């Protein structure tokens with residue numbers, strides 16, 4: 035009998051693990067440069083945490099079951115509710131604003147396709163306890179900086195940015211969508227990029243209480259740039275301040291060095307229910323892949339899962355789409371770095387010395403490998419090569435008798451003699 039991994043679940047052989055480690059290292063390092071602290075929570079949570087808070091789309095994709103104690107539980111499909119629950123529980127004692135990050139493995143029962151699996155690792159970066167738009171700019175800068183660290187710049191990726199408050203004002207005051215129908219309108223708009231204008235018009239008519247004329251008006255609004263909106267609605271007492279806020283946001287991002295990376299896109303609303311303010315998604319410029327990253331402001335979620343009210347903003351960046359983009363550009367390592375040293379022995383006599391040399395080099399922090407049993411020198415060199423060793427130390431009877439070893443630099447073949455006292459000390 036043979037077994038395979040489940041559909042949408044991955045095995046990480048060392049080559050794939052190396053690629054994953056490369057991403058996660060860049061995420062951690064970027065988090066550190068921006069002063070974020072790492073946290074984690076449980077992979078299994080009460081089902082209730084996601085129902086209603088995350089929205090229908092994610093709830094349909096839950097891996098949920100009743101445990102042996104009769105509790106309704108779910109594997110975490112996203113990290114944000116866990117973060118909100120954890121911060122809520124200790125909000126009074128935590129210094130604010132909280133700047134936290136995490137790299138959880140998440141589970142969603144999705145239809146598997148390019149860029150969509152049933153598990154993925156997702157870097158989450160969130161600021162909790164700061165309502166000022168500078169927090170929104172800071173988290174987007176973190177996301178873009180990590181991509182730059184991985185070799186992707188403004189020619190490769192673009193952050194499409196919007197604000198639900200602007201959309202809400204436009205939809206309610208200029209089109210006449212009622213507040214109760216806003217969620218349905220967002221859900222229809224969210225799918226515009228994937229489903230096209232005709233289907234979106236139908237959805238708006240079916241779910242948002244609009245007639246065709248109203249739906250067309252929405253589609254027209256969604257085609258406007260921020261300049262156009264300023265011209266048309268800049269003086270509107272309810273819409274104007276929202277446009278102003280977005281200009282300020284772009285100004286902050288420009289100061290932080292990301293002007294080239296960001297663009298206004300009124301069709302970005304995000305699929306999750308809890309967003310209340312700025313929202314953004316990062317895409318590959320070529321538009322071949324799904325979103326690499328998505329996030330935004332969610333000022334009411336803390337109150338929904340705890341008795342604390344705190345504003346929050348953050349994002350999630352998955353390893354799957356990003357991995358594909360980096361692989362397409364040959365920006366992913368395909369094998370783990372080899373050992374610093376591989377020790378070769380000409381005869382079995384040198385093996386005790388080989389172990390002492392390995393012990394001493396390892397104690398000094400170097401990575402060292404050697405053949406686990408005495409085989410021919412050719413085979414040992416072959417293993418050194420296969421493992422990608424940077425240097426080979428050859429211990430032969432003549433050299434050892436003279437108190438030296440030969441060290442070969444594998445890239446150039448250059449050799450030098452090294453005193454054994456130096457290797458063993």
Ligand code: HAM
Nearest residue numbers: 112114150151154325326327328329348349350352354
């Ligand atoms: P999300 O848009 O559902 O947001 O996911 C964020 C990113 O995770 C996506 O852009 C995508 O790259 C990746 N992702 C999501 N689902 C899958 C999947 N099935 N397979 C592969 N990759 C996937 C959230 O989850 C929010 N909780 C993010 C957030 C944090 N908002 C505020 N703070």
